[in-house]
Amino acid sequence: MTPKPHTVGVLVFDDMKMLDLSGPAEVFSEANRFGADYRLTVVSVSGAPVRTSIGLRVPVDTDAASVSEPDTLLVVGGDLLPGFPVDPDLSTAAKRLAERAGRVASICTGAFILAAAGLLDGKRVTTHWQHTTLLARGYPSMRVEPDAIFVKDGTTYTSAGVTAGIDLALALVEEDHGPDLARGVARSLVVFMQRSGGQSQFSASLQGPAPRTPVLRLVQDLVQADPSADHSLDSLAAGVRVSPRHLTRMFRAELDTTPMKYVELIRFDRAKALLDSGHTATEAASLSGFPSYESLRRAFVRHLGVSPTRYQHRFATTRPASRPERDIEEKA
Structure with a gap:
């Protein structure tokens, strides 16, 4: 039986993390070799190419307003997101795309974009361990889970640091096509289906400021x-x-x-x-x-x-x- 095509819209922007795009994209591409039919569309607010965190320019398929109804919306992250206000055009684009998408996911600090768009209110979420405190402080209506590799709350998914986008993409593939196909993808890419432990493996234990007293x-x-x-x-x-x-x-x-x-x-x-x-x-x-x-x-x-x-x-x-x-x- 020919699988139903599954469209994945990936929202990108200047200074995005390259691996936030390429990691999940490789997972979906590899899944197609095992019988899936994922079709990626790279989207920016204006439709113009974007510059990545490593200086490479990424071509874009279309602008955000032209995307119809993606089955999955992925929002990538960037190093500047935690320290600066999210561009209103970017958060608006994310919100409008999310309204048309079957499910919405963020990679790493992309959670700040979803949060600024009001898409994470009242939800359980995560992001890179270095920024979980800042995310929780900036958006107190959310419940931030700092040790999670990724979190699913309804049809909304958030993930930790850049390589966690691969974990999340594998989980989405497993949700769509079952564990056998996802396991084949993981083996082919030489990654874990489920890694042991959470983000705290990579973080410092005593986070936050020194005691004041x-x-x-x-x-x-x-x-x-x-x-x-x-x-x-x-x-x-x-x-x-x-x-x-x-x-x-x-x-x-x-x-x-x-x-x-x-x-x-x-x-x-x-x-x-x-x-x-x-x-x-x-x-x-x-x-x-x-x-x-x-x-x-x-x-x-x-x-x-x-x-x-x-x-x-x-x-x-x-x-x-x-x-x-x-x-x-x-x-x-």
């Missing part, structure tokens, strides 16, 4: 100076000359966490840095203040969804592993 800044300094030292609640409170109960209240009020969770995050960040510099997982646990490898492993699974050894294997080098990950895991 002098007492909390002193706690931060004490723990960072020697993460492996005794940093129990009683010890920290004695070190900054407040009661344990008062210190706990201060952490709750300013940082919405507990002293012990804060200590764990500092130790966790130190352990990641040690793994990145080549220490073994056992050494990283000891030097960062975790009582054992197992306690470090639990922290990694809790925060990243992967073990310390698997994290190190993924991020320490681009060289292929000499043996399977499961063997490395067993000998950690």
Whole structure:
């Protein structure tokens, strides 16, 4: 049976991220080799070619007003979107295209365009981990999920950093044609159908500004100076000359966490840095203040969804592993 053609309109603009376009486009093109019939139309507000973030110019098929009813609308992202107001012409074009589309999706910071167009009000969304706080602050009606690779809310989809556009495109292919075809595409492109863990694998744990309160800044300094030292609640409170109960209240009020969770995050960040510099997982646990490898492993699974050894294997080098990950895991 010949599949029904599925039109994908991709809204682009000057300084867009090249991979936001090329990544999903390759997924849909590869899906056509397996029997799908995706037809991409690259759209700009005026119909003029656009300049990408790497300086290449991308030809455009048509202007936004001329697109009829795309089955899927993809809105790409760009580095300038989080720091500057969205061009009203761009957000208006996105809104009008979305009104005619069967489903709407954004790649990376393209979520800021959908948000400015009012298309994400009341929805669960995500974007690149560096900008989730800014997105949540700018559009408080949305529920931002900072660790998600992509989020589906009804017929609206948002995805994380640039390569997450490939994950999202695979999910759309699976939705349209089932897991077998999507799996074939993933294998052909040598990408995961579903990667382990979320965006926090790539982000810093202690995001946001430093504590404002002098007492909390002193706690931060004490723990960072020697993460492996005794940093129990009683010890920290004695070190900054407040009661344990008062210190706990201060952490709750300013940082919405507990002293012990804060200590764990500092130790966790130190352990990641040690793994990145080549220490073994056992050494990283000891030097960062975790009582054992197992306690470090639990922290990694809790925060990243992967073990310390698997994290190190993924991020320490681009060289292929000499043996399977499961063997490395067993000998950690």
